Amino acid sequence: MFRWAKIARSAYYKYFDPQRQSSQRDERDKRIEAKIIEIAQSNNSLFGTEK
DSSP states (O other): OHHHHTOOHHHHHHHHOHHHHHHHHHHHHHHHHHHHHHHHHHTTTOOSOOO
16 A cells, blocks of 8 residues: 555554554653653752852
8 A cells, every 4th residue: 555655654654643653752751751850859950060
């Protein structure tokens, strides 16, 4: 079907199943955001070296 339509397989799945790709990315982004917040709170929101 991909050859018939002359489209890339990834484009087909991105178009017909966008929820699958975005939900995986959203879950990963939420985990990363939670980890960043955890690190910031454990360091009293201080970043870098002290002066």
